[in-house]
Amino acid sequence: MRIISILLLLFVIACKNKQESSSTTSKPNPQIEAMRGMEDVEEDENAEVMEKTVIDLPENAVARIQRTPCFGRCPIYTLTVFADGSVIYHAEKWVEKEGDFQAQADPAKFQNLLARAKEIGYFDFNNEYDSESVTDLPSTITTLRNGDQLKQVINRYQGPESLSEFENYFDSQYLKLDWKVIE
Numbered sequence: 049m050r051i052i053s054i055l056l057l058l059f060v061i062a063c064k065n066k067q068e069s070s071s072t073t074s075k076p077n078p079q080i081e082a083m084r085g086m087e088d089v090e091e092d093e094n095a096e097v098m099e100k101t102v103i104d105l106p107e108n109a110v111a112r113i114q115r116t117p118c119f120g121r122c123p124i125y126t127l128t129v130f131a132d133g134s135v136i137y138h139a140e141k142w143v144e145k146e147g148d149f150q151a152q153a154d155p156a157k158f159q160n161l162l163a164r165a166k167e168i169g170y171f172d173f174n175n176e177y178d179s180e181s182v183t184d185l186p187s188t189i190t191t192l193r194n195g196d197q198l199k200q201v202i203n204r205y206q207g208p209e210s211l212s213e214f215e216n217y218f219d220s221q222y223l224k225l226d227w228k229v230i231e
Contacts, residue, residue, distance in 0.1 A: 186204070
């Protein structure tokens with residue numbers, strides 16, 4: 049049992065060191081960071097695994113889905129939909145293409161997404177579904193704007209099945225767009 053604990057500790061330290069070294073070599077694109085509405089946040093150990101944030105959707109954005117890391121090969125990306133139908137896709141790791149992309153979507157896609165959200169009671173969901181005792185799961189963070197109503201739901205552990213289906217529907221509406229690389 050002691051050997052397993054030591055191996056687990058070494059694994060965690062190795063992962064943390066790898067994350068720290070990779071974060072110092074890649075420089076964020078200021079244009080993408082501004083479009084994503086991300087604020088500079090001091091990172092702690094938990095922030096790298098779980099990006100629990102306050103709602104940070106830019107004024108002209110209407111929806112966002114963010115998939116966060118796990119200890120394995122979970123897709124890591126953020127997809128932001130803007131009111132004019134433009135979409136920004138920031139693909140980090142374990143996705144088909146990595147990098148920053150933009151596309152134009154039919155506005156009906158967002159109306160369909162919003163209709164689905166209302167259908168499942170998205171705006172009445174808890175703000176967070178999680179458990180501190182479960183550590184190796186990715187989160188899916190969805191944010192929607194409906195007029196002056198803004199809602200963000202963090203789904204990491206035991207969220208409603210209808211929320212997971214909604215997240216997959218969100219992906220199906222936007223991930224297959226004609227993406228152009230942002231340079």
